Amino acid sequence: MVGPLPSSHIITRHTVIHRELYPDIYWKRKQLPLYPRPPNYDADSGPAIPKRIARLYELANNLWWSWHEDGRQVFRSLDYAQWRASGHNPVKQLREMSPERLETAGRDPSFLELYDSVLMKFDAELSSQDTWFTQTNPGLPGSIAYFSAEFAIHNSLPIYAGGLGVLAGDICKEASDLGLPLAAVGFMYPQGYFRQRISAEGWQEEVYEQLSFTGAPISPCPWPQGCGPLVSVRLAGREIFLSVWLVRIGRVNLYLLDTNVEANAQADRSLSARLYTPDPDERLRQIIVLGIGGVRALRLLGISPSVWHGNEDHTAFMMLERLREEMVKGTPFRRAIDTVRGSTIFTTHTPVAAGHNIFPVGLMERYSDNLWESLGIAKEDFLQLGQHDGLSPDRFSLAALALRLAARSNAVSQLHGRVTRKIWHVLWPRRKEDDVPITHVTNGVHMPTWQAPEFQGLCQKYLGKGYLDKQDDPEFWRCIVDIPDEEFWQLRQLLKTRLIRTVQERARQRWVRDQLPSQQVPAMGTLLDPYALTIAFARRFTEYKRPELILSDVERLKKILTNPLRPVQIIFAGKSHPADYLSKRLINRVYVLAMDRSLQGRIAFVEDYDMHFSRELVRGVDLWLNTPRRLQEACGTSGMKASMNGVVNLSVRDGWWDEGYNGANGWAIDGAAASRPEDEDRADAGAIYSLLENQITPLYYDRDRMGIPHGWIKVAKEAIRSISPAFSASRMLKEYTQRLYFPQGKE
Numbered sequence: 001m002v003g004p005l006p007s008s009h010i011i012t013r014h015t016v017i018h019r020e021l022y023p024d025i026y027w028k029r030k031q032l033p034l035y036p037r038p039p040n041y042d043a044d045s046g047p048a049i050p051k052r053i054a055r056l057y058e059l060a061n062n063l064w065w066s067w068h069e070d071g072r073q074v075f076r077s078l079d080y081a082q083w084r085a086s087g088h089n090p091v092k093q094l095r096e097m098s099p100e101r102l103e104t105a106g107r108d109p110s111f112l113e114l115y116d117s118v119l120m121k122f123d124a125e126l127s128s129q130d131t132w133f134t135q136t137n138p139g140l141p142g143s144i145a146y147f148s149a150e151f152a153i154h155n156s157l158p159i160y161a162g163g164l165g166v167l168a169g170d171i172c173k174e175a176s177d178l179g180l181p182l183a184a185v186g187f188m189y190p191q192g193y194f195r196q197r198i199s200a201e202g203w204q205e206e207v208y209e210q211l212s213f214t215g216a217p218i219s220p221c222p223w224p225q226g227c228g229p230l231v232s233v234r235l236a237g238r239e240i241f242l243s244v245w246l247v248r249i250g251r252v253n254l255y256l257l258d259t260n261v262e263a264n265a266q267a268d269r270s271l272s273a274r275l276y277t278p279d280p281d282e283r284l285r286q287i288i289v290l291g292i293g294g295v296r297a298l299r300l301l302g303i304s305p306s307v308w309h310g311n312e313d314h315t316a317f318m319m320l321e322r323l324r325e326e327m328v329k330g331t332p333f334r335r336a337i338d339t340v341r342g343s344t345i346f347t348t349h350t351p352v353a354a355g356h357n358i359f360p361v362g363l364m365e366r367y368s369d370n371l372w373e374s375l376g377i378a379k380e381d382f383l384q385l386g387q388h389d390g391l392s393p394d395r396f397s398l399a400a401l402a403l404r405l406a407a408r409s410n411a412v413s414q415l416h417g418r419v420t421r422k423i424w425h426v427l428w429p430r431r432k433e434d435d436v437p438i439t440h441v442t443n444g445v446h447m448p449t450w451q452a453p454e455f456q457g458l459c460q461k462y463l464g465k466g467y468l469d470k471q472d473d474p475e476f477w478r479c480i481v482d483i484p485d486e487e488f489w490q491l492r493q494l495l496k497t498r499l500i501r502t503v504q505e506r507a508r509q510r511w512v513r514d515q516l517p518s519q520q521v522p523a524m525g526t527l528l529d530p531y532a533l534t535i536a537f538a539r540r541f542t543e544y545k546r547p548e549l550i551l552s553d554v555e556r557l558k559k560i561l562t563n564p565l566r567p568v569q570i571i572f573a574g575k576s577h578p579a580d581y582l583s584k585r586l587i588n589r590v591y592v593l594a595m596d597r598s599l600q601g602r603i604a605f606v607e608d609y610d611m612h613f614s615r616e617l618v619r620g621v622d623l624w625l626n627t628p629r630r631l632q633e634a635c636g637t638s639g640m641k642a643s644m645n646g647v648v649n650l651s652v653r654d655g656w657w658d659e660g661y662n663g664a665n666g667w668a669i670d671g672a673a674a675s676r677p678e679d680e681d682r683a684d685a686g687a688i689y690s691l692l693e694n695q696i697t698p699l700y701y702d703r704d705r706m707g708i709p710h711g712w713i714k715v716a717k718e719a720i721r722s723i724s725p726a727f728s729a730s731r732m733l734k735e736y737t738q739r740l741y742f743p744q745g746k747e
């Protein structure tokens, strides 16, 4: 049973489908199959819910609860064991709960009080007409479509691989908080990204799990009859049909396209099964379906955005489809390009030219279904949109295409802006490099998601109740020094203890369930010590991020870690791309050291880094380590999450840290600039060791009689003060809105 949909979400009329735009698709719709209920979606499974608390399903099906502590509390207090067993997934939890427990909850006054107050808040937030957006843009009718290949919103929806998805998820949540009229479009990957296990020899193993759609916070997109028409896209001469799933993220709707429908050939049905397939052929087909199918889905839903934002070059076909729409309307080619450009924003995250999506022209020809014909232009003119000097003429660059079709483009940090203008100077050869029209909007993170609830409590106590509304105001954060050091430290210790307990509980479960060999047990973190200075290195494992840098001189490191008076420990976590053997070797290197007895269990590798564990890690450690090879990290966001929890950064001055570091809020690894990577590695590793030996460890262990490290806390507070406002998603999204979506005077 699914709770009733709020009436505002039901689309009763298809207002904006223009017959002439889609001669081949929409007006065949009557003959098109309607989507049958997806095979494993059974709306009537699960226990009946007492009337008094009937809106629990509705609450569970809107991920709003994931960033509201009292929302989480509703499900936690409903049944703590089930809450944990479900992996903090209320949709699954509700389906598995006993009717008796629900009956009891429906009569329990203290539960009902919580339930009522949360629903009141939920309704008020979702229907409020008085938001930042309406206050600052009164009367602005525009809305935004946001396209991304991955979204990290909550662990119950594993359709993300890393930072790019986290950014997209944080943007959706912040858009809801700020009242931005934003609709997001992505892919439903039933197998998502893989789950990681490490073998006894220290090698990554990938496990793909089929997501149970009934246990995930998604529902078939509401159409008039509960199920709707399939969206269709032509690909290599065949029609592919897509169904659309809806994910509610507060006020924001995320529409996920799914190719697993009966009307499709078997090979097409599995097209959207997994994220980031290594096969270029399959990847291009996904990209085409995302862009073209996404635009068509929005049109069918009656949504007409005035601004279209493409997150990374996977979204480039969204621009081409809109170009086609213009051409069908009869707009001349040049004017059509201008129209599309004028309403398109493109964000690039790639700091190296080779990192972009570049496809052989042959593949483009095979799969784009002679797109140039429906654009009414010559094939050569079409191919030119994705070509540039320096690129082999048999290649097509989606980033070049996107930059040409977006009037406003941006990189994701100040430094990345410079790097990006340099890479793309080739598209504007007559301009000076500084004048290449690509700006930057530095990434930020969604504070209510990443800051521990206890830390939010502390901020509320000393900054005032409405502190989240003013989170991007630097003045406001000055009061952070008012928090007594004792109270601050007590909370830091609490968060660290909780983290270590989680790590140990995971290891225990693995050991019991899978009969792990004993040498793996300490490698998983069972010997971690809550009093030791704790460092985290956690992110995608890939060469340029240099996870092994801190291990480059094992003897020197061993002295630092096993110092009996000032012990230090490191927690590693992260996945390698399944097809990236070199990165898997990096994991192996770390894991083998973690199993080495002489390191006394002071290095741990925690399996299956995901959003859930990331939340605990950025809250629980003392020091956040980041060691990208300089100029290769576009921005990086995990260090921002850590800062907001009073965790201190030790990072190479790259990406966001180049603008975030102020000399007093953490440490910068400034190994001498070197032309050869080996020299850079050596210099940076040396810098890390000497900072740890001479500054970081001594400061951490410099305690007063009560055991409080006042010097350390000063750095941590300075990090919170200087980093929270500048690197909050609130600052970021306001900047997107004011500078890129609706720049004043230009709309």
Ligand SMILES: *Cc1c(COP(=O)(O)O)cnc(C)c1O
Pocket: 161, 162, 163, 164, 166, 538, 539, 540, 609, 610, 611, 614, 615, 635, 636, 637, 638, 639, 641
């Ligand atoms: C924040 C986050 C990332 C991004 O980390 P970077 O520092 O940008 O590399 C990756 N994965 C998960 C699960 C995260 O939460």
